[in-house]
Amino acid sequence: MRIRVATRGSHLAWTQSGLVAEALRAQGHDVELVRVTTHGDVSTAPLAALGGVGVFVGAVREAVLAGTADIAVHSFKDLPTAPARDLVLAAVPQREEPADALCSRDGRLLADLPLGATVGTGSPRRAAQLLALRPDLAVVAIRGNVETRLARTSEDLDAVVLAAAGLRRLGLADRISELFDLTTFLPAPAQGALAVECREDARAELVAALAAVDHPESRVAALAERAVLEGLEAGCAAPVAAYARRDGGRLLVTARVVATDGAAQLEETASGALDPAGAVALGHRLADALLARGAAALVDLTPRSRPLAGRRVIVPARSPEGLPELLVEAGADVVTASFTRIEPLAETGLDAAWRDRFDWLVVTSPTTARLLRGRTLPAGVRVAAVGPATASSLVTAGFPVDHVAGGSGASLSAELGRGPARALCPRWRGTSYNGQTARRAAAARLSECRRCNRCRPVRDRATRSRSARAARSRDTSPR
16 A cells, blocks of 8 residues: 655654654555645744744645645644544554753763753743753753754753654764653653544555554553643643653553743642543543642643634745744644746747847846746846846856846846847746836847747837827827
Protein backbone atom coordinates (compact mmCIF):
# COMPACT_ATOMS: atom_id res chain seq x y z
CA MET A 1 0.00 0.00 0.00
CA ARG A 2 1.23 3.49 -0.84
CA ILE A 3 1.12 5.89 2.12
CA ARG A 4 1.81 9.62 1.86
CA VAL A 5 2.98 11.23 5.12
CA ALA A 6 2.41 14.98 5.63
CA THR A 7 5.08 16.61 7.79
CA ARG A 8 6.64 19.95 8.53
CA GLY A 9 9.88 20.60 6.72
CA SER A 10 12.16 21.22 9.71
CA HIS A 11 15.04 18.81 10.28
CA LEU A 12 13.46 17.49 13.48
CA ALA A 13 9.97 17.09 12.02
CA TRP A 14 11.38 15.35 8.94
CA THR A 15 13.42 13.00 11.13
CA GLN A 16 10.44 12.18 13.37
CA SER A 17 8.19 11.52 10.39
CA GLY A 18 10.96 9.35 8.97
CA LEU A 19 10.75 7.14 12.06
CA VAL A 20 7.05 6.54 11.43
CA ALA A 21 7.75 6.00 7.73
CA GLU A 22 10.37 3.35 8.52
CA ALA A 23 7.96 1.53 10.83
CA LEU A 24 5.39 1.43 8.02
CA ARG A 25 7.97 0.38 5.43
CA ALA A 26 8.89 -2.50 7.74
CA GLN A 27 5.33 -3.74 7.17
CA GLY A 28 5.98 -3.70 3.41
CA HIS A 29 4.28 -0.41 2.55
CA ASP A 30 5.53 2.17 0.03
CA VAL A 31 5.88 5.41 2.04
CA GLU A 32 6.47 8.96 0.75
CA LEU A 33 7.09 12.05 2.90
CA VAL A 34 5.18 15.18 1.83
CA ARG A 35 6.74 18.44 3.02
CA VAL A 36 4.30 21.09 4.31
CA THR A 37 5.16 24.65 5.42
CA THR A 38 3.14 25.92 8.39
CA HIS A 39 2.63 29.47 9.65
CA GLY A 40 4.67 28.61 12.77
CA ASP A 41 7.64 27.76 10.56
CA VAL A 42 7.76 31.12 8.77
CA SER A 43 6.88 33.46 11.63
CA THR A 44 9.60 34.68 13.99
CA ALA A 45 7.18 35.78 16.72
CA PRO A 46 7.29 34.01 20.11
CA LEU A 47 5.03 30.97 20.32
CA ALA A 48 2.95 32.49 23.08
CA ALA A 49 2.32 35.56 20.91
CA LEU A 50 1.30 33.34 18.00
CA GLY A 51 -1.38 31.71 20.12
CA GLY A 52 0.46 28.50 20.96
CA VAL A 53 2.14 25.55 19.35
CA GLY A 54 -1.05 24.85 17.37
CA VAL A 55 0.33 27.16 14.66
CA PHE A 56 2.53 24.26 13.56
CA VAL A 57 -0.26 21.82 12.75
CA GLY A 58 -2.99 23.49 10.66
CA ALA A 59 -1.36 23.17 7.24
CA VAL A 60 -0.19 19.61 7.96
CA ARG A 61 -3.72 18.55 8.89
CA GLU A 62 -5.12 20.32 5.86
CA ALA A 63 -2.91 18.21 3.58
CA VAL A 64 -4.64 15.09 4.92
CA LEU A 65 -8.13 16.57 4.70
CA ALA A 66 -7.46 17.78 1.15
CA GLY A 67 -6.28 14.34 0.06
CA THR A 68 -2.71 15.32 -0.80
CA ALA A 69 -1.48 13.10 2.06
CA ASP A 70 -2.87 10.03 3.83
CA ILE A 71 -1.54 10.63 7.33
CA ALA A 72 0.02 13.46 9.34
CA VAL A 73 2.82 13.14 11.89
CA HIS A 74 3.11 15.70 14.70
CA SER A 75 4.96 16.22 17.93
CA PHE A 76 2.06 15.31 20.20
CA LYS A 77 2.72 18.29 22.48
CA ASP A 78 2.15 20.61 19.48
CA LEU A 79 -1.46 19.53 18.97
CA PRO A 80 -4.27 21.68 20.38
CA THR A 81 -6.26 19.80 23.02
CA ALA A 82 -9.54 20.31 21.12
CA PRO A 83 -10.28 17.41 18.75
CA ALA A 84 -9.81 18.03 15.03
CA ARG A 85 -12.83 17.73 12.77
CA ASP A 86 -12.80 14.72 10.44
CA LEU A 87 -9.47 13.43 11.82
CA VAL A 88 -8.65 10.70 14.35
CA LEU A 89 -5.60 9.90 16.45
CA ALA A 90 -4.60 6.72 14.65
CA ALA A 91 -1.31 5.95 16.44
CA VAL A 92 1.05 7.08 19.17
CA PRO A 93 4.41 5.33 18.58
CA GLN A 94 6.60 4.42 21.55
CA ARG A 95 7.56 7.55 23.43
CA GLU A 96 11.11 8.89 23.49
CA GLU A 97 12.70 10.34 26.64
CA PRO A 98 10.17 12.90 28.00
CA ALA A 99 12.62 14.93 30.10
CA ASP A 100 14.04 18.38 29.37
CA ALA A 101 17.77 18.81 28.88
CA LEU A 102 20.22 21.59 29.68
CA CYS A 103 22.82 22.26 26.99
CA SER A 104 25.43 24.64 28.35
CA ARG A 105 28.47 26.33 26.88
CA ASP A 106 31.06 24.45 28.92
CA GLY A 107 29.06 21.36 29.81
CA ARG A 108 28.11 22.80 33.19
CA LEU A 109 25.15 21.61 35.26
CA LEU A 110 22.36 24.04 36.12
CA ALA A 111 23.70 24.42 39.66
CA ASP A 112 27.15 25.30 38.31
CA LEU A 113 26.10 28.09 35.94
CA PRO A 114 27.47 31.48 37.03
CA LEU A 115 25.32 33.98 38.92
CA GLY A 116 22.99 35.75 36.50
CA ALA A 117 23.72 33.33 33.66
CA THR A 118 21.65 33.71 30.50
CA VAL A 119 19.55 30.66 29.60
CA GLY A 120 17.45 30.48 26.44
CA THR A 121 14.07 28.79 26.03
CA GLY A 122 10.89 29.40 24.06
CA SER A 123 8.69 27.77 26.71
CA PRO A 124 7.02 29.65 29.60
CA ARG A 125 6.86 26.31 31.46
CA ARG A 126 10.62 25.81 31.22
CA ALA A 127 11.28 29.47 32.10
CA ALA A 128 9.12 29.26 35.23
CA GLN A 129 10.74 26.04 36.46
CA LEU A 130 14.21 27.41 35.77
CA LEU A 131 13.46 30.48 37.89
CA ALA A 132 11.99 28.27 40.63
CA LEU A 133 15.34 26.49 40.86
CA ARG A 134 17.60 29.47 40.08
CA PRO A 135 15.88 32.86 40.65
CA ASP A 136 19.07 34.68 39.63
CA LEU A 137 19.02 33.44 36.04
CA ALA A 138 18.30 35.74 33.11
CA VAL A 139 15.88 33.69 31.01
CA VAL A 140 15.86 34.71 27.32
CA ALA A 141 12.99 33.89 24.93
CA ILE A 142 14.33 32.19 21.79
CA ARG A 143 12.94 30.64 18.59
CA GLY A 144 14.47 28.56 15.83
CA ASN A 145 15.30 24.96 15.09
CA VAL A 146 17.35 22.77 17.42
CA GLU A 147 20.65 23.49 15.70
CA THR A 148 20.04 27.24 15.74
CA ARG A 149 19.26 27.21 19.45
CA LEU A 150 22.31 25.12 20.27
CA ALA A 151 24.50 27.56 18.34
CA ARG A 152 23.45 30.33 20.71
CA THR A 153 25.50 28.69 23.49
CA SER A 154 28.67 29.62 21.61
CA GLU A 155 27.41 33.12 20.86
CA ASP A 156 25.34 35.08 23.40
CA LEU A 157 23.86 32.54 25.85
CA ASP A 158 25.36 30.45 28.64
CA ALA A 159 22.88 27.62 28.07
CA VAL A 160 19.64 26.58 26.41
CA VAL A 161 16.94 24.14 27.54
CA LEU A 162 15.58 21.73 24.93
CA ALA A 163 13.56 18.54 24.85
CA ALA A 164 15.88 15.55 25.24
CA ALA A 165 13.72 13.60 22.77
CA GLY A 166 14.50 15.98 19.91
CA LEU A 167 18.21 15.95 20.68
CA ARG A 168 18.30 12.16 20.72
CA ARG A 169 16.33 11.79 17.50
CA LEU A 170 18.73 14.17 15.75
CA GLY A 171 21.80 12.35 17.06
CA LEU A 172 22.75 15.30 19.29
CA ALA A 173 22.54 13.58 22.69
CA ASP A 174 26.23 14.38 23.25
CA ARG A 175 25.27 18.07 23.56
CA ILE A 176 23.25 17.37 26.73
CA SER A 177 25.00 18.76 29.81
CA GLU A 178 22.26 17.71 32.24
CA LEU A 179 19.10 15.64 31.90
CA PHE A 180 16.62 17.16 34.33
CA ASP A 181 15.06 14.85 36.88
CA LEU A 182 11.39 14.21 36.06
CA THR A 183 10.30 14.84 39.65
CA THR A 184 12.11 18.19 39.86
CA PHE A 185 11.57 19.57 36.36
CA LEU A 186 8.30 18.27 34.92
CA PRO A 187 7.97 18.08 31.12
CA ALA A 188 5.28 19.51 28.86
CA PRO A 189 2.22 17.30 28.47
CA ALA A 190 2.99 14.59 25.85
CA GLN A 191 6.60 15.77 25.40
CA GLY A 192 8.63 13.10 23.61
CA ALA A 193 5.55 11.47 22.06
CA LEU A 194 4.48 11.54 18.41
CA ALA A 195 0.91 11.67 17.16
CA VAL A 196 -0.19 10.13 13.85
CA GLU A 197 -3.52 11.33 12.45
CA CYS A 198 -5.61 10.13 9.53
CA ARG A 199 -9.07 10.87 8.20
CA GLU A 200 -12.08 9.44 10.01
CA ASP A 201 -13.10 7.72 6.79
CA ALA A 202 -9.62 6.32 6.04
CA ARG A 203 -9.53 2.92 4.36
CA ALA A 204 -9.42 -0.07 6.71
CA GLU A 205 -6.02 -1.20 5.42
CA LEU A 206 -4.44 2.12 6.41
CA VAL A 207 -6.07 2.08 9.86
CA ALA A 208 -4.73 -1.43 10.45
CA ALA A 209 -1.22 -0.43 9.38
CA LEU A 210 -1.22 2.50 11.81
CA ALA A 211 -2.63 0.38 14.64
CA ALA A 212 0.47 -1.81 14.32
CA VAL A 213 2.63 1.29 15.00
CA ASP A 214 0.64 2.33 18.10
CA HIS A 215 2.19 1.90 21.56
CA PRO A 216 -0.72 1.67 24.04
CA GLU A 217 1.25 2.66 27.13
CA SER A 218 2.65 5.77 25.44
CA ARG A 219 -0.84 6.67 24.20
CA VAL A 220 -2.38 6.38 27.67
CA ALA A 221 0.36 8.48 29.31
CA ALA A 222 0.11 11.23 26.70
CA LEU A 223 -3.70 11.33 26.91
CA ALA A 224 -3.58 11.72 30.70
CA GLU A 225 -1.04 14.56 30.55
CA ARG A 226 -2.95 16.40 27.83
CA ALA A 227 -6.20 16.01 29.79
CA VAL A 228 -4.60 18.10 32.56
CA LEU A 229 -3.96 20.86 30.02
CA GLU A 230 -7.49 20.54 28.67
CA GLY A 231 -9.04 20.63 32.13
CA LEU A 232 -7.14 23.80 32.99
CA GLU A 233 -8.09 25.31 29.62
CA ALA A 234 -4.45 26.26 29.25
CA GLY A 235 -2.15 26.39 26.25
CA CYS A 236 1.58 26.78 25.78
CA ALA A 237 1.37 30.37 27.08
CA ALA A 238 0.71 28.99 30.58
CA PRO A 239 3.43 27.31 32.68
CA VAL A 240 1.69 23.95 33.10
CA ALA A 241 3.59 20.65 33.32
CA ALA A 242 2.52 17.02 33.66
CA TYR A 243 4.12 13.60 33.65
CA ALA A 244 2.40 10.20 33.61
CA ARG A 245 4.01 6.80 34.05
CA ARG A 246 3.03 3.23 34.71
CA ASP A 247 3.12 2.22 38.38
CA GLY A 248 2.43 -1.50 38.54
CA GLY A 249 -0.98 -1.98 37.02
CA ARG A 250 -1.98 1.68 37.52
CA LEU A 251 -1.23 5.00 35.88
CA LEU A 252 0.51 7.55 38.12
CA VAL A 253 0.23 11.20 37.04
CA THR A 254 1.81 14.34 38.50
CA ALA A 255 0.68 17.79 37.37
CA ARG A 256 2.18 21.16 38.25
CA VAL A 257 1.33 24.84 37.74
CA VAL A 258 4.19 27.32 38.31
CA ALA A 259 4.04 31.10 38.64
CA THR A 260 5.80 32.77 35.73
CA ASP A 261 8.49 34.16 38.05
CA GLY A 262 8.99 30.75 39.67
CA ALA A 263 8.17 32.11 43.13
CA ALA A 264 5.25 29.75 43.80
CA GLN A 265 3.83 26.51 42.45
CA LEU A 266 1.04 24.01 42.94
CA GLU A 267 1.37 20.26 42.43
CA GLU A 268 -1.03 17.32 42.50
CA THR A 269 -0.41 13.59 42.08
CA ALA A 270 -2.97 10.82 41.62
CA SER A 271 -3.31 7.35 40.13
CA GLY A 272 -6.00 5.76 38.00
CA ALA A 273 -6.88 3.06 35.50
CA LEU A 274 -4.31 2.23 32.84
CA ASP A 275 -6.61 2.70 29.86
CA PRO A 276 -7.47 5.65 27.55
CA ALA A 277 -10.80 6.57 29.17
CA GLY A 278 -9.36 6.24 32.67
CA ALA A 279 -6.31 8.31 31.69
CA VAL A 280 -8.43 11.22 30.43
CA ALA A 281 -10.63 11.11 33.53
CA LEU A 282 -7.54 11.11 35.76
CA GLY A 283 -6.07 14.14 34.00
CA HIS A 284 -9.32 16.06 34.37
CA ARG A 285 -9.47 15.15 38.05
CA LEU A 286 -5.98 16.55 38.61
CA ALA A 287 -6.90 19.75 36.79
CA ASP A 288 -9.96 20.17 39.00
CA ALA A 289 -7.81 19.69 42.11
CA LEU A 290 -5.32 22.34 40.95
CA LEU A 291 -8.11 24.80 40.18
CA ALA A 292 -9.65 24.17 43.61
CA ARG A 293 -6.32 25.10 45.20
CA GLY A 294 -6.11 28.40 43.31
CA ALA A 295 -4.23 27.58 40.11
CA ALA A 296 -6.18 30.23 38.19
CA ALA A 297 -4.99 32.88 40.64
CA LEU A 298 -1.37 31.68 40.48
CA VAL A 299 -1.13 31.97 36.69
CA ASP A 300 -3.36 33.46 34.03
CA LEU A 301 -5.61 30.60 32.97
CA THR A 302 -8.47 32.87 31.90
CA PRO A 303 -9.36 31.84 28.35
CA ARG A 304 -9.03 34.72 25.92
CA SER A 305 -11.96 35.55 23.70
CA ARG A 306 -11.70 33.10 20.80
CA PRO A 307 -14.64 33.87 18.51
CA LEU A 308 -13.12 31.81 15.68
CA ALA A 309 -12.57 28.65 17.75
CA GLY A 310 -13.37 25.58 15.69
CA ARG A 311 -13.20 27.52 12.42
CA ARG A 312 -10.66 26.81 9.67
CA VAL A 313 -9.44 29.97 7.92
CA ILE A 314 -7.44 29.89 4.69
CA VAL A 315 -4.92 32.73 4.49
CA PRO A 316 -2.93 33.71 1.37
CA ALA A 317 0.75 32.85 1.58
CA ARG A 318 1.46 36.55 1.00
CA SER A 319 -0.97 37.90 3.59
CA PRO A 320 -0.60 41.25 5.38
CA GLU A 321 1.92 41.11 8.20
CA GLY A 322 0.35 40.07 11.49
CA LEU A 323 -2.94 38.78 10.03
CA PRO A 324 -2.30 35.05 10.66
CA GLU A 325 -1.24 35.78 14.25
CA LEU A 326 -4.46 37.71 14.91
CA LEU A 327 -6.57 34.89 13.49
CA VAL A 328 -4.79 32.28 15.62
CA GLU A 329 -5.30 34.46 18.71
CA ALA A 330 -9.01 34.51 17.88
CA GLY A 331 -9.01 30.70 17.90
CA ALA A 332 -8.89 29.96 14.17
CA ASP A 333 -7.11 26.97 12.69
CA VAL A 334 -5.03 28.90 10.14
CA VAL A 335 -4.12 27.22 6.86
CA THR A 336 -1.65 28.99 4.59
CA ALA A 337 -2.28 28.52 0.88
CA SER A 338 -1.24 29.94 -2.47
CA PHE A 339 -4.15 31.58 -4.27
CA THR A 340 -2.35 32.25 -7.54
CA ARG A 341 -0.51 29.98 -9.92
CA ILE A 342 2.16 31.25 -12.26
CA GLU A 343 2.26 29.47 -15.60
CA PRO A 344 4.54 29.96 -18.61
CA LEU A 345 3.19 32.38 -21.18
CA ALA A 346 1.80 31.23 -24.49
CA GLU A 347 4.63 33.33 -25.84
CA THR A 348 3.85 33.86 -29.51
CA GLY A 349 3.85 37.65 -29.23
CA LEU A 350 6.81 37.80 -26.86
CA ASP A 351 8.83 35.47 -29.07
CA ALA A 352 8.27 37.78 -32.03
CA ALA A 353 9.25 40.85 -30.02
CA TRP A 354 12.30 39.07 -28.60
CA ARG A 355 13.58 38.32 -32.11
CA ASP A 356 13.19 41.96 -33.13
CA ARG A 357 15.95 44.46 -32.45
CA PHE A 358 15.76 46.35 -29.16
CA ASP A 359 18.29 48.19 -27.00
CA TRP A 360 16.63 47.99 -23.57
CA LEU A 361 14.63 45.31 -21.79
CA VAL A 362 12.37 47.12 -19.29
CA VAL A 363 10.84 44.83 -16.63
CA THR A 364 8.20 46.28 -14.34
CA SER A 365 7.39 43.49 -11.88
CA PRO A 366 8.96 40.45 -10.17
CA THR A 367 6.31 38.23 -11.77
CA THR A 368 7.40 39.26 -15.27
CA ALA A 369 11.03 38.70 -14.29
CA ARG A 370 10.27 35.15 -13.21
CA LEU A 371 8.39 34.46 -16.46
CA LEU A 372 11.48 35.46 -18.45
CA ARG A 373 13.63 32.82 -16.77
CA GLY A 374 15.44 30.62 -19.28
CA ARG A 375 15.60 33.22 -22.06
CA THR A 376 18.91 34.38 -23.47
CA LEU A 377 19.39 38.12 -23.60
CA PRO A 378 20.54 39.30 -27.05
CA ALA A 379 24.03 40.77 -27.18
CA GLY A 380 24.25 44.47 -26.41
CA VAL A 381 20.83 44.73 -24.79
CA ARG A 382 20.73 46.55 -21.45
CA VAL A 383 18.27 45.66 -18.68
CA ALA A 384 16.24 48.11 -16.58
CA ALA A 385 14.12 47.12 -13.59
CA VAL A 386 11.35 49.10 -11.92
CA GLY A 387 11.94 48.70 -8.20
CA PRO A 388 14.48 46.70 -6.20
CA ALA A 389 12.20 43.64 -5.89
CA THR A 390 12.04 43.37 -9.68
CA ALA A 391 15.81 43.81 -9.89
CA SER A 392 16.34 40.99 -7.40
CA SER A 393 14.00 38.69 -9.35
CA LEU A 394 15.82 39.51 -12.60
CA VAL A 395 19.18 38.61 -11.09
CA THR A 396 17.71 35.35 -9.81
CA ALA A 397 16.39 34.67 -13.32
CA GLY A 398 19.88 35.17 -14.75
CA PHE A 399 19.62 38.70 -16.14
CA PRO A 400 22.27 41.36 -15.37
CA VAL A 401 20.57 44.58 -14.27
CA ASP A 402 22.03 47.82 -15.64
CA HIS A 403 19.57 50.27 -14.12
CA VAL A 404 17.06 50.21 -11.27
CA ALA A 405 14.29 52.81 -11.42
CA GLY A 406 12.26 54.01 -8.47
CA GLY A 407 8.49 53.92 -8.28
CA SER A 408 8.13 57.18 -10.23
CA GLY A 409 10.42 55.91 -12.97
CA ALA A 410 12.01 59.35 -13.44
CA SER A 411 15.51 57.91 -13.56
CA LEU A 412 14.38 55.34 -16.14
CA SER A 413 12.96 58.11 -18.29
CA ALA A 414 16.25 59.98 -18.07
CA GLU A 415 18.27 56.85 -18.85
CA LEU A 416 16.25 55.95 -21.94
CA GLY A 417 16.30 59.56 -23.10
CA ARG A 418 20.07 59.79 -23.41
CA GLY A 419 20.00 58.78 -27.05
CA PRO A 420 18.03 56.92 -29.71
CA ALA A 421 16.86 53.63 -28.24
CA ARG A 422 14.17 51.02 -28.59
CA ALA A 423 12.87 49.32 -25.46
CA LEU A 424 10.95 46.08 -25.04
CA CYS A 425 8.60 46.07 -22.05
CA PRO A 426 6.97 42.64 -21.45
CA ARG A 427 4.09 43.06 -19.03
CA TRP A 428 1.80 40.71 -17.14
CA ARG A 429 -1.79 41.77 -17.75
CA GLY A 430 -3.06 43.89 -14.90
CA THR A 431 0.29 45.25 -13.74
CA SER A 432 -0.05 48.70 -12.21
CA TYR A 433 2.97 50.10 -14.06
CA ASN A 434 1.66 51.36 -17.40
CA GLY A 435 4.81 52.22 -19.30
CA GLN A 436 4.10 55.96 -19.43
CA THR A 437 7.36 56.75 -17.67
CA ALA A 438 9.41 54.99 -20.30
CA ARG A 439 7.43 56.70 -23.04
CA ARG A 440 8.35 60.08 -21.64
CA ALA A 441 11.86 59.59 -23.02
CA ALA A 442 11.80 61.71 -26.19
CA ALA A 443 14.01 59.51 -28.31
CA ALA A 444 12.87 56.17 -27.00
CA ARG A 445 10.51 53.76 -28.70
CA LEU A 446 8.74 51.17 -26.54
CA SER A 447 7.33 47.81 -27.51
CA GLU A 448 4.88 46.20 -25.09
CA CYS A 449 4.09 42.51 -24.95
CA ARG A 450 1.14 41.63 -22.75
CA ARG A 451 -0.19 38.33 -21.42
CA CYS A 452 -2.83 38.40 -24.19
CA ASN A 453 0.01 37.80 -26.68
CA ARG A 454 -0.44 41.05 -28.61
CA CYS A 455 2.82 42.83 -29.21
CA ARG A 456 2.67 46.28 -30.76
CA PRO A 457 5.27 49.00 -31.34
CA VAL A 458 4.52 52.30 -29.68
CA ARG A 459 4.87 55.27 -31.99
CA ASP A 460 7.36 58.03 -31.23
CA ARG A 461 6.21 60.89 -29.04
CA ALA A 462 5.56 63.36 -31.85
CA THR A 463 3.26 60.93 -33.65
CA ARG A 464 1.50 60.10 -30.39
CA SER A 465 0.98 63.77 -29.63
CA ARG A 466 -0.60 64.39 -33.04
CA SER A 467 -2.91 61.40 -32.53
CA ALA A 468 -3.86 62.57 -29.07
CA ARG A 469 -4.68 66.08 -30.28
CA ALA A 470 -6.77 64.64 -33.08
CA ALA A 471 -8.66 62.43 -30.64
CA ARG A 472 -9.34 65.38 -28.35
CA SER A 473 -10.65 67.48 -31.26
CA ARG A 474 -13.10 64.70 -32.08
CA ASP A 475 -14.30 64.45 -28.49
CA THR A 476 -17.54 66.45 -28.18
CA SER A 477 -18.65 65.00 -24.83
CA PRO A 478 -19.59 67.60 -22.15
CA ARG A 479 -16.83 68.57 -19.70
